[in-house]
Amino acid sequence: MQKFPNYRQPDSKDCGPTCLRIVAKYHGKNIPLQQLRTLSETVRDGSSMLGLSEFQ
Known part of the structure; x- marks a missing residue:
C-alpha cells in the first residue's frame, strides 16, 4: 500500500x-496550497465544509 504524503499546515486556518x-498528491496531482485555499474558499477563520465539499 502506498504511503500518504506528509505536509504540515503552515497556519491554523489551513487544515x-x-x-x-x-x-x-496521493493521486499524483501537485496542487499549490494557495490554489487550494482559493478553490476551497478558505478565509481568515478557515474553510467551511461546503467550500471543501465543492472542491473538484
Missing part, C-alpha cells in the same frame, strides 16, 4: 486545504 493537498 482543510492541507488535507486536500495530501489527497491530491
